[in-house]
Amino acid sequence: xxxxxxxxxxxxxxxxxxxxxxxxxxxxxxxxxxxxxxxxxxxxxxxxxxxxxxxxxxxxxxxxxxxxxxxxxxxxxxxxxxxxxxxxxxxxxxxxxxxxxxxxxxxxxxxxxxxxxxxxxxxxxxxxxxxxxxxxxxxxxxxxxxxxxxxxxxxxxxxxxxxxxxxxxxxxxxxxxxxxxxxxxxxxxxxxxxxxxxxxxxxxxxxxxxxxxxxxxxxxxxxxxxxxxxxxxxxxxxxxxxxxxxxxxxxxxxxxxxxxxxxxxxxxxxxxxxxxxxxxxxxxxxxxxxxxxxxxxxxxxxxxxxxxxxxxxxxxxxxxxxxxxxxxxxxx
Amino acid sequence: xxxxxxxxxxxxxxxxxxxxxxxxxxxxxxxxxxxxxxxxxxxxxxxxxxxxxxxxxxxxxxxxxxxxxxxxxxxxxxxxxxxxxxxxxxxxxxxxxxxxxxxxxxxxxxxxxxxxxxxxxxxxxxxxxxxxxxxxxxxxxxxxxxxxxxxxxxxxxxxxxxxxxxxxxxxxxxxxxxxxxxxxxxxxxxxxxxxxxxxxxxxxxxxxxxxxxxxxxxxxxxxxxxxxxxxxxxxxxxxxxxxxxxxxxxxxxxxxxxxxxxxxxxxxxxxxxxxxxxxxxxxxxxxxxxxxxxxxxxxxxxxxxxxxxxxxxxxxxxxx
Ligand SMILES: Cc1ncc(C[n+]2csc(CCOP(=O)(O)OP(=O)(O)O)c2C)c(N)n1
Ligand SMILES: [Mg+2]
Numbered sequence: 001x002x003x004x005x006x007x008x009x010x011x012x013x014x015x016x017x018x019x020x021x022x023x024x025x026x027x028x029x030x031x032x033x034x035x036x037x038x039x040x041x042x043x044x045x046x047x048x049x050x051x052x053x054x055x056x057x058x059x060x061x062x063x064x065x066x067x068x069x070x071x072x073x074x075x076x077x078x079x080x081x082x083x084x085x086x087x088x089x090x091x092x093x094x095x096x097x098x099x100x101x102x103x104x105x106x107x108x109x110x111x112x113x114x115x116x117x118x119x120x121x122x123x124x125x126x127x128x129x130x131x132x133x134x135x136x137x138x139x140x141x142x143x144x145x146x147x148x149x150x151x152x153x154x155x156x157x158x159x160x161x162x163x164x165x166x167x168x169x170x171x172x173x174x175x176x177x178x179x180x181x182x183x184x185x186x187x188x189x190x191x192x193x194x195x196x197x198x199x200x201x202x203x204x205x206x207x208x209x210x211x212x213x214x215x216x217x218x219x220x221x222x223x224x225x226x227x228x229x230x231x232x233x234x235x236x237x238x239x240x241x242x243x244x245x246x247x248x249x250x251x252x253x254x255x256x257x258x259x260x261x262x263x264x265x266x267x268x269x270x271x272x273x274x275x276x277x278x279x280x281x282x283x284x285x286x287x288x289x290x291x292x293x294x295x296x297x298x299x300x301x302x303x304x305x306x307x308x309x310x311x312x313x314x315x316x317x318x319x320x321x322x323x324x325x326x327x328x329x330x331x332x
Numbered sequence: 333x334x335x336x337x338x339x340x341x342x343x344x345x346x347x348x349x350x351x352x353x354x355x356x357x358x359x360x361x362x363x364x365x366x367x368x369x370x371x372x373x374x375x376x377x378x379x380x381x382x383x384x385x386x387x388x389x390x391x392x393x394x395x396x397x398x399x400x401x402x403x404x405x406x407x408x409x410x411x412x413x414x415x416x417x418x419x420x421x422x423x424x425x426x427x428x429x430x431x432x433x434x435x436x437x438x439x440x441x442x443x444x445x446x447x448x449x450x451x452x453x454x455x456x457x458x459x460x461x462x463x464x465x466x467x468x469x470x471x472x473x474x475x476x477x478x479x480x481x482x483x484x485x486x487x488x489x490x491x492x493x494x495x496x497x498x499x500x501x502x503x504x505x506x507x508x509x510x511x512x513x514x515x516x517x518x519x520x521x522x523x524x525x526x527x528x529x530x531x532x533x534x535x536x537x538x539x540x541x542x543x544x545x546x547x548x549x550x551x552x553x554x555x556x557x558x559x560x561x562x563x564x565x566x567x568x569x570x571x572x573x574x575x576x577x578x579x580x581x582x583x584x585x586x587x588x589x590x591x592x593x594x595x596x597x598x599x600x601x602x603x604x605x606x607x608x609x610x611x612x613x614x615x616x617x618x619x620x621x622x623x624x625x626x627x628x629x630x631x632x633x634x635x636x637x638x639x640x641x642x643x644x645x646x647x648x649x650x651x652x
Contacts, residue, residue, distance in 0.1 A: 037510030037582040038574075060480035060516045061447065061508055088446050127369040127420070131445025270650070304648040307639060309420050310369060315641050 004189035011044050011180040013154035013187060014119075017161035018081065019048050020191065022055060025079060028165060029055040032066055032083025032119070041085045042121055042180060067093035067118065071101050071170075074116035079165060081117040087174070088131025090120050101170045102143030113168035117161075122150075123215050124266050124301075124317050125178035127310030133177065134306060135267035140172055141243055141276065147171040147196060148243040152217035154185040156241055159194030167196070176214045197245035201254070205236035208260040208327050211251055211277060213240040216264050216318070223323035231324075233331055243273055251277070252285040259293040260330050266317045269300030294330045299323065333546050340609050343386050343541055344600060346406040348615075349622050350378040351597055353402050353411065356626050357418055360634075361576065367420040367638055374400040376539075376571035379596035380503050382406050383544035384471055387552045393439040393457040393470035395450050397503050399570075400473075401433060401443065408438070411629035421636035422643070430639055439468075448474065448481030451500075455487045458496040469555045471548075473501040477508020480516060491561040492529040499551045500563045503538060505570035510582035526563040538566025539596040542603065569594070 008016060022028045034041045036049045036058045049056045059066050063084055070082035084090045090097060097118065105114060124133045140146050147169055151157040157175065164171040202217060203224050212220045217239045224235040236254050240247060255261045261281060263274035278296045282289045289296075299318040306313050354375050361371040374397075381396045385406035388394055394407055405414050413432040416423050422430050429435045434442035441453055451472055458470040474484065479502045491498050502522055506513050519525075526533025532554075536547040544566055551562040569591035573580045604610035645652060 034509045034511055037512075038578075039581070041509065058511055058515070060511070061477045062480050062482065064482050086445075092446055092449070127367075129445045302645060302648070302652045303650060304645060304652070307644050308369065309367065309639060312639060312641055312644050316644075 005186045006189050007184040008154050008158070008187050009181055009184045010154045010157055010176070011042070013158040013185070014044060014161050014175060015048060017158045018165070019051070021162055021165040022048070022052055025165075027077060028079040028081065029057075029073070030081035030083060030119075031057040031059050031069075033059055033061055033085055035083060040083075042177060044083075044119075044121075044175070044180070063089045063092040064096055067096040068100060070116045070118065071096065071114065074114045074170070075112075079115040081119055081165065084118065084120045086132045086177075087120055087122045087134050087136045090118070091134070091136060097146070097172070098140070098143045102140075102146040106145055114170055115165075115168050116170040117164045118170065118172045120172065120174055121177040122174045123177040123179070124306065124313055125310070127308055127313055129308040130306040135265070135301070137174060137243055138267055138271055138273045138276065141273060145170065146244060149173045149196070149241070150176070150214040150243060151241055152176060152179075152202075152214050152239055155187055156194060156200065156239070158187060159192050160196070160241060162191075163193045163196060166193070174214070178215060179218075194241070196242045197247050198241065199247035199250035200239045200241055201236065201250075202239045203235070203237040205234040205258065207234045207258055208262060208330060209236050209238060209251065209254040209258045210323065210327070211238050211240060211261065211263045213243065213265065215266050219318070219320040220264060220323055222320040223327065226320065226324050227327055231328065231331075233327060235327060246277065246280060248280050248284045251281055252288060255281065255285070255292070256288050259291070261292065261296045262299070262323070262326060262330065263296070264299035264318055264323060267300055268303050269298065270303045272298070272300045274298035274300055297326055297330055299326060333549075335542065335545065337609050339386060339545075340542075340604060340607075343382055343545065344604060344610060345618060346382045346385065346403075347378055347541060347597055347600060348618060349405065349411075349625075350382055350403045351375070352619075352622050352626055353405065353414065354378070356630060357402060357415065358576075360415070360419065360630065366634065368418055369420070371576045372399040372574065373572035373576065374402070376591065376595055377503065377505050377568045378403060379541045379544055379600070380473065380501070380538045380566040380568060383541055384473060384501065384548050386545055387549050388439075388471065389468070391439060391466075392468050393441070393454060393461075395441070395443070395454050395472045395474070397473055397475045398443045398447065400503075404433070404440065407440075411625060412632045415629055415633035416636050419633060420638060421633060422639040423636060425636060430643070447478035448483050451481075451487045452483045452490075455491055455496065455498060458491065458498040459494070461497050462494065467556050468497070469552055470496075470498045471501060471552065472498060473503050475508060476502055476504040476506070476513040476516070476522070477511065479522075480508075488529045488561070488563075492531050495558075495560040497555040497558070498561045499548070499555055500561065501548070502563070502565045503568060504565055505568050507570050507574070507582075509574045510580075512582070521565070523563055523565040529561075529563075531561045531563065533563040533565070535565040535567065538568035539594045539599065541596060541600045568596075571595075
């Protein structure tokens with residue numbers, strides 16, 4: 001029997017996951033700004049409110065309260081999804097997210113459930129300025145208790161959102177804004193979940209491992225194609241999908257095969273996830289690290305603020321050409 | 333209160349200019365390629381910023397709501413500077429800051445993308461005023477939506493405690509994105525909030541230029557003379573969508589038509605005509621002067637370069 005599929009874009013895939021989970025579990029509820037009145041500030045709530053009444057609610061513009069109420073609700077029997085429009089506004093709720101949600105349970109040794117999903121848009125594009133697209137994931141990695149999900153495709157977004165909602169720990173779901181409406185993907189109609197901490201080989205290769213996530217995946221794939229066509233270089237593209245937990249085994253397995261490791265992200269280079277991932281690799285597999293054909297390399301955005309200019313913004317973050325160039329250096 | 337004819341005419345000139353400027357910016361946005369990443373129109377809400385500016389000096393500090401930043405020409409920016417700023421141009425060539433919207437010497441500390449965060453930043457300027465013992469003031473106009481934010485509350489507590497020279501103003505255009513202010517605020521008069529902080533609060537018809545001017549003036553004068561903070565709420569209406577392209581599914585039928593009838597521009601013109609301060613001929617002449625100014629300013633603004641990559645990189649504090 002042929003498997004049933006549906007064509008969904010990124011944002012509808014997330015919406016579908018939330019809807020399915022809300023149907024499945026009556027304790028799931030979601031709140032944030034303009035989820036009902038505008039069907040989501042970025043269209044991420046296509047009409048779900050009609051079905052769920054009070055379980056999807058609009059809030060005033062009160063990010064600190066949105067975030068922290070999510071924690072309180074999650075500790076008292078609600079499987080909460082709180083929506084913060086963008087990462088810049090997540091920074092507003094930084095104590096709530098970093099210290100309270102990410103730390104308080106551990107500080108008191110509380111091991112009970114705290115099922116909270118913090119849903120937030122991230123990703124550079126549009127020239128709207130840093131508050132609307134800053135990549136702050138590495139900052140969040142430094143909080144002791146936050147799982148961090150950063151899907152690159154509609155398929156991954158749906159499966160990971162379902163896992164996030166069912167998870168008993170707090171999860172920050174950073175959705176990649178620039179691809180919300182860019183292209184649909186065939187998605188199984190049947191339910192599926194994607195486990196956390198499982199990277200996905202988006203393209204197999206033998207010469208170099210390119211570790212990426214979110215917006216960098218598409219660029220790495222484009223680069224891999226160029227490298228293969230023009231330079232005969234076979235790159236393996238590994239999509240992390242979750243930064244915490246990190247699938248270090250997948251990285252080691254791949255690098256064992258290729259002998260070369262590049263980590264690339266759109267976030268600023270200084271203090272970015274790449275530095276952490278490189279060290280994790282070295283610690284996890286010192287023997288492999290010792291036999292690398294070339295030192296580990298990384299790509300990240302320039303260490304300056306994102307300006308309010310689509311053009312400058314594009315120049316500051318790595319693109320597929322940067323990936324090609326650095327891989328060629330690594331092969332030389 | 334007797335308002336001098338010069339002042340009345342200045343406000344008319346600015347109100348008309350702001351309307352035409354808003355239209356011009358919309359035209360530039362729709363034409364595309366200008367560098368303006370988005371547009372949040374302020375049409376129909378210009379009376380508040382214009383009446384506020386009419387009470388301020390160049391060295392006073394001012395924050396308007398982000399959708400009405402273009403009214404900063406009424407504080408003394410040139411039309412060229414405003415259009416250039418909206419279109420993300422670099423104004424250094426004019427001997428001005430890259431963005432004249434961020435010019436502390438001119439009383440402007442810019443807008444962050446995170447609404448509400450500016451309020452304590454601006455309150456800091458009131459602290460400087462206190463420390464330097466000058467007679468400047470700070471006016472912070474915020475939307476009904478962002479007025480909910482935590483930093484606004486903290487700023488009001490601190491302003492009251494330190495008796496700082498600031499006027500908080502809420503420009504209630506009835507919506508924060510798609511959310512109606514009525515769904516958020518359960519009191520009839522939002523300025524009642526001031527009671528909780530122990531400073532005066534007052535609500536005014538923000539589409540009535542003269543009324544707004546008078547109320548704002550009272551509170552600005554008070555702050556200038558050491559009287560401390562206060563809250564003014566200006567009632568108005570967002571005649572445009574939140575952003576260009578907003579399908580506005582949240583707006584009840586007919587509501588917008590009612591508010592078009594209260595459009596501050598024709599209302600003010602009618603009033604001045606009745607008072608005999610202005611004639612139809614004056615209006616026509618002013619329209620043509622503004623038209624020429626607008627074309628010139630647009631041309632010079634769009635001739636300015638975008639901020640360059642090299643210059644932007646120079647803002648880094650350590651290795652890139
Ligand atoms: C802290 C923060 N949260 C959310 C947003 C997204 N946002 C942009 S404008 C806006 C509504 C603001 O409403 P209001 O203050 O009434 O100003 P108006 O748009 O009516 O001029 C929102 C929620 C933001 N920019 N900053
Ligand atoms: Mg408003």
